[in-house]
Amino acid sequence: MYNLIGAGLIVIGAGIGLGQIGGKAMEGIARQPEATGKIQTAMIIIAALLEGLAFGALFLGK
Amino acid sequence: MMKIFQQSFKSLALVLLVFLPASIFALNEGGDGGQVDTKNEVADYILHHIQDSHDFSLFSYTNDEGERKHFGFPLPVIIWSSDGLRTFMSSEFHHNDDGSVIVEKGGLKFTKIHSKIYELEQGASTVKFDADHHATNGHKVLDFSITKSVFGLLVIGLLMLFWFSGLARQYKNKQIPTGFGRVLEPLVLYVRDEIARPNIGEKHYRRFTGYLLTVFFFIWFLNLAGLTPLGFNVTGQLAVTACLAIFTLVIYSVSGNKDYWMHIFWMPGVPYLIRPVLAIIELAGALVIKPFSLLVRLFANISAGHIVIMSLIAIMFTLKESLGVVGATGLSFVLSFFILLIEVLVAFLQAYIFTMLSALFIGMAVAEHDHEHEHDDHGNEIPDAQDVRGDFI
Numbered sequence: 001m002y003n004l005i006g007a008g009l010i011v012i013g014a015g016i017g018l019g020q021i022g023g024k025a026m027e028g029i030a031r032q033p034e035a036t037g038k039i040q041t042a043m044i045i046i047a048a049l050l051e052g053l054a055f056g057a058l059f060l061g062k
Numbered sequence: 063m064m065k066i067f068q069q070s071f072k073s074l075a076l077v078l079l080v081f082l083p084a085s086i087f088a089l090n091e092g093g094d095g096g097q098v099d100t101k102n103e104v105a106d107y108i109l110h111h112i113q114d115s116h117d118f119s120l121f122s123y124t125n126d127e128g129e130r131k132h133f134g135f136p137l138p139v140i141i142w143s144s145d146g147l148r149t150f151m152s153s154e155f156h157h158n159d160d161g162s163v164i165v166e167k168g169g170l171k172f173t174k175i176h177s178k179i180y181e182l183e184q185g186a187s188t189v190k191f192d193a194d195h196h197a198t199n200g201h202k203v204l205d206f207s208i209t210k211s212v213f214g215l216l217v218i219g220l221l222m223l224f225w226f227s228g229l230a231r232q233y234k235n236k237q238i239p240t241g242f243g244r245v246l247e248p249l250v251l252y253v254r255d256e257i258a259r260p261n262i263g264e265k266h267y268r269r270f271t272g273y274l275l276t277v278f279f280f281i282w283f284l285n286l287a288g289l290t291p292l293g294f295n296v297t298g299q300l301a302v303t304a305c306l307a308i309f310t311l312v313i314y315s316v317s318g319n320k321d322y323w324m325h326i327f328w329m330p331g332v333p334y335l336i337r338p339v340l341a342i343i344e345l346a347g348a349l350v351i352k353p354f355s356l357l358v359r360l361f362a363n364i365s366a367g368h369i370v371i372m373s374l375i376a377i378m379f380t381l382k383e384s385l386g387v388v389g390a391t392g393l394s395f396v397l398s399f400f401i402l403l404i405e406v407l408v409a410f411l412q413a414y415i416f417t418m419l420s421a422l423f424i425g426m427a428v429a430e431h432d433h434e435h436e437h438d439d440h441g442n443e444i445p446d447a448q449d450v451r452g453d454f455i
Contacts (some may be wrong), residue, residue: 055359
């Protein structure tokens with residue numbers, strides 16, 4: 001039961017984080033469209049790290 | 063034009079030749095025919111799919127006479143028992159997975175419980191279970207079998223060998239590759255120019271491009287193979303992803319230069335009291351956390367994708383009563399179709415991220431720091447506190 005609540009909290013946290021990353025990247029691209037490539041690469045790396053953390057927590061708490 | 067057709071036909075014929083046996087072998091076996099709750103059956107099926115299995119089974123059904131029909135082909139079982147090597151085909155287990163079929167080979171009795179092969183003790187003829195459903199009179203053996211995942215891995219490996227050696231051979235006499243090589247060339251250039259070169263650096267990237275290309279295409283092709291109805295789940299096996307992560311770990315640890323290890327064990331530019339604490343954190347990061355995040359990310363993404371797709375396909379069985387056959391099938395089709403499209407993207411993205419992070423880790427390990435340290439008034443060096451490349455991640 002508690003691990004399910006924990007899994008839900010992890011997913012909420014990861015969702016907020018991914019939203020922040022995606023939103024800020026969008027803002028950055030809108031301000032400087034010529035830096036789109038660099039921003040996208042950095043965004044994907046950070047998103048992957050966050051995802052790894054979230055999956056790791058889900059995996060350990062399963 | 064004709065040549066392209068011929069070559070694509072050859073590749074197609076090869077793929078068909080590999081997978082054709084599946085349609086020929088129709089194995090027949092008596093089943094219990096009992097009615098099982100649909101939801102439990104679906105959950106069992108999905109869990110069974112996520113696991114590795116000893117035979118290549120495409121689908122099975124129960125016919126009107128109550129017989130269970132399996133379509134697929136058996137794979138070789140190679141085990142190292144207490145009395146040495148034993149080999150036989152997995153068809154001898156008759157698709158049984160709960161330990162009720164006993165195979166006797168060279169005086170030893172083997173049985174399969176939840177895709178694990180157990181060796182029974184001397185004199186035992188049936189498996190005994192304790193309260194937690196663990197076998198009490200048998201033990202696991204060292205299993206080197208060509209399981210479904212190993213089979214898929216070998217098929218993809220051979221196809222890669224065939225495709226990329228063909229691509230390499232074409233450069234000998236002409237400038238532009240033909241056939242499937244024309245698809246692969248831009249991807250190879252992409253991995254080299256967008257992943258290896260900017261992350262590892264102009265001086266060292268050539269040494270590691272081979273590994274990065276191999277790991278990228280290996281993961282990508284296996285991810286795509288997992289989306290076909292053949293039902294591979296190779297990159298969703300912890301053993302496979304762990305092995306790939308260990309490759310990356312060994313490569314960046316072995317090729318790490320003096321500065322890299324210096325930044326791990328005795329971080330310059332921070333107070334002396336903090337350095338031992340940082341050394342512990344950095345060491346754990348370099349040897350445990352980096353490879354662990356690599357292996358868990360790939361495993362969890364692919365497994366989760368498979369579970370979601372299969373659950374959405376299962377909607378047509380679980381919601382049949384409440385929505386009607388047409389409604390449930392339509393809902394299931396629409397949902398699983400779009401999730402499959404996303405999964406095609408995820409298949410590429412996970413291969414890209416694994417390669418990208420591997421390149422990043424290798425790049426940190428081989429990065430050459432320009433030693434233009436600032437000097438204080440007495441001419442002593444001030445360690446470079448601005449240099450954060452080694453501390454990232």
